[in-house]
Amino acid sequence: MQDKQVLNLINEFKEHFKDESKSKELFEQLQKLLNNDRQEIANNAKERFKAVVDNVVDGIITIDKKGKILTFNRTAESILGYIEEEVIGKNIKEIMPTNNFVEQYRYVKNFKKFGKNIGNERHVTGLRKDGSSFPLDLVVSKIQIGQEDMFIGVLRDTTEELYQKEELQQSQERLQSILDNVYEGIITIDSKGIIDSFNLAAENIFGYDAKEMIGCNVKMLMPEPYFSEHDGYLANYMSGGEAKVIGIDREVEGRRKDGSIFPLYLAVTQIRNHGKPLFVGMVRDLSEQKRLEKLKNEFVSTVSHELRTPLTSIRGSLGLIESGTMGKIEDKLAPLVKIALNNTERLILLINDILDMEKMESGQMDFTLEYIDLNTLIHEAVEANEGFSKEHNVHLVFHDFGERIEVYVDKNRIQQVLANLISNAVKYSPKDDTVTLRVSMGSQVRVEVHDNGPGIPDDFKKQIFQRFAQADSSDTKQKGGTGLGLNISKAIIEKLGGSIGFLSPLNEGTTFFFNLPVMHELKVVENKLESRRGKVLVVEDDHDIATLLQMMLYNEGIECDIAYNTTEAKQLLSQTHYDAMTLDIMLPGQDGISLLEDIRKEESLKDLSIVVVSAKALIKKEENVNAGVEVVDWINKPIDKERLISSMKQAMKVNKNLLPCILHVEDDPDIADLIKILLHDIGEIDLAVTKAEALKKLEYKKYDLILLDMMLPDGSGQDILPYIKEKYTAT
Numbered sequence: 001m002q003d004k005q006v007l008n009l010i011n012e013f014k015e016h017f018k019d020e021s022k023s024k025e026l027f028e029q030l031q032k033l034l035n036n037d038r039q040e041i042a043n044n045a046k047e048r049f050k051a052v053v054d055n056v057v058d059g060i061i062t063i064d065k066k067g068k069i070l071t072f073n074r075t076a077e078s079i080l081g082y083i084e085e086e087v088i089g090k091n092i093k094e095i096m097p098t099n100n101f102v103e104q105y106r107y108v109k110n111f112k113k114f115g116k117n118i119g120n121e122r123h124v125t126g127l128r129k130d131g132s133s134f135p136l137d138l139v140v141s142k143i144q145i146g147q148e149d150m151f152i153g154v155l156r157d158t159t160e161e162l163y164q165k166e167e168l169q170q171s172q173e174r175l176q177s178i179l180d181n182v183y184e185g186i187i188t189i190d191s192k193g194i195i196d197s198f199n200l201a202a203e204n205i206f207g208y209d210a211k212e213m214i215g216c217n218v219k220m221l222m223p224e225p226y227f228s229e230h231d232g233y234l235a236n237y238m239s240g241g242e243a244k245v246i247g248i249d250r251e252v253e254g255r256r257k258d259g260s261i262f263p264l265y266l267a268v269t270q271i272r273n274h275g276k277p278l279f280v281g282m283v284r285d286l287s288e289q290k291r292l293e294k295l296k297n298e299f300v301s302t303v304s305h306e307l308r309t310p311l312t313s314i315r316g317s318l319g320l321i322e323s324g325t326m327g328k329i330e331d332k333l334a335p336l337v338k339i340a341l342n343n344t345e346r347l348i349l350l351i352n353d354i355l356d357m358e359k360m361e362s363g364q365m366d367f368t369l370e371y372i373d374l375n376t377l378i379h380e381a382v383e384a385n386e387g388f389s390k391e392h393n394v395h396l397v398f399h400d401f402g403e404r405i406e407v408y409v410d411k412n413r414i415q416q417v418l419a420n421l422i423s424n425a426v427k428y429s430p431k432d433d434t435v436t437l438r439v440s441m442g443s444q445v446r447v448e449v450h451d452n453g454p455g456i457p458d459d460f461k462k463q464i465f466q467r468f469a470q471a472d473s474s475d476t477k478q479k480g481g482t483g484l485g486l487n488i489s490k491a492i493i494e495k496l497g498g499s500i501g502f503l504s505p506l507n508e509g510t511t512f513f514f515n516l517p518v519m520h521e522l523k524v525v526e527n528k529l530e531s532r533r534g535k536v537l538v539v540e541d542d543h544d545i546a547t548l549l550q551m552m553l554y555n556e557g558i559e560c561d562i563a564y565n566t567t568e569a570k571q572l573l574s575q576t577h578y579d580a581m582t583l584d585i586m587l588p589g590q591d592g593i594s595l596l597e598d599i600r601k602e603e604s605l606k607d608l609s610i611v612v613v614s615a616k617a618l619i620k621k622e623e624n625v626n627a628g629v630e631v632v633d634w635i636n637k638p639i640d641k642e643r644l645i646s647s648m649k650q651a652m653k654v655n656k657n658l659l660p661c662i663l664h665v666e667d668d669p670d671i672a673d674l675i676k677i678l679l680h681d682i683g684e685i686d687l688a689v690t691k692a693e694a695l696k697k698l699e700y701k702k703y704d705l706i707l708l709d710m711m712l713p714d715g716s717g718q719d720i721l722p723y724i725k726e727k728y729t730a731t
Contacts, residue, residue: 371408499638537582
């Protein structure tokens, strides 16, 4: 408003108030000025409104009650392809498809007649200026300006939205098709174990339809004891406990709709969906695999045994012919007899390897353990394989350790391992080269066989100890062998409480090695038995493993008795006081867990410290950890000697007044020796020279005192303090 102009007119009007003609003129000027001002305000408001409407994301069209277009914003221009000047004043039916117009007209007519609400969103078809049609969401609302009814249409092009929906639907259909056609069953559950999805393979495995299972607890698919324990496991994990199954693939048992129990492969992973945890289980029915494995093992065993008999006769006959016992053979036949005899030997070795493999799978590989000098054993192996090495123009050299190294092993089985490692080294060595054998001592004795051959390809290293493993298919023809030797060697060494491995740096040949526990002479053991160590009962049905456990513990000055079954165990426990016990789970007659439960019922044995040593230790630990079964440790076979000794020391401390255990974390050897001398009579010193070693020892053992250096090769000793605080505050 032009305030100054109005004020001037008012003052002038006051001066000429009595002059009628002048007053009228001034009044008309004032009225005109006021009208212009109101028009300016209206125009400004209209422009602001248009600016707002032109910048909204939806198209906006206003029409009067006759359908004439009053406004048409920029988004409507973009959607329909018209410009505002082309449509203002035209009837809406001119830019609307006929079917939409008829429907819209009916809506407007019904409103005018009955006053019905027409503001609901509708999905219609739009028509652009170029004649193309497209999907459109349309909402029509009524407004009133003064006495006039108007209608506002809000429209949105949904082409991209519908395209995305179709893409999503197709993606979901593809995913569902994949899930329904994979071989493995896939089941998803929420944090409470409720099934969210159940694919077609899962239906076939368990016999349930997906609609029967969705919304139900997944434990319906589990037999006891998993059925009763599952909810507790899951709740414990969700509250921050240890993962028992998640991230681990293993063999379990499943229960079908008909109640039958069957072997099942299970792998569980955790994902997050909209911020909530979701667990995906992949399952596979192992029934057929187990049946075929049994048939295969029976077939291999039967065929192998049946082949050995005629081959023995053939070898014997060819040997007699070659030796001349049956008369001199013609010179032209001698090479043929030699070829036949050599290939008969190869076939017998192959059958023996297959039989050994079958024995390993069934757990029936026999061992005859005895004390023997390892140097002598290696000398014999070198002599036995000298002929083979000469055939390949390769020399065998053994660097004798010089001192007697006594091991408790099966002589023939160690010879079998050495023969395999030596023959492999010879076959892959260059001509006129040397294969070197050497022995070294540490916490265990190590035997090494080194060749200067081409080495092991990187992509083969991970599978080298698998059955029938060959670096190249041509190796079988060029080098010979079955690909079973290293697999069998690994099983033998691990059965004897050792480990096997290899080193193959680029262009530096290959060194295969195996480690074995050292059995010190008896007088050393006897001296240790006079010290403060206690007495342990070893409950183990495998005689070889029982003896091996006994020797491992003897070597630490711990006296042992052996019980080969639960009856013997109960008898010895009733007659003798033991400070601790090792327990196998798979025992004849009564299993180890039920024996443990019986022991806990006896007042005199309820506090006996027990260490489980079993091939199924970890599986049984998961099954019994929440069932109140108290043991010091669960150790899987093959046996980790260091962990066994550490656990037994801890077990015996509970029931015997031993010297306190002190962990000394120190990388300086002089300081470590000094502390050991100073505290020798005060406590038992356990040395760790790195942070990693200290953490590992703390994981398996509890100490009465910890002496901690702050500056370690792999970090600060201060990093260990939170772990110590957490572990020892809890106890």
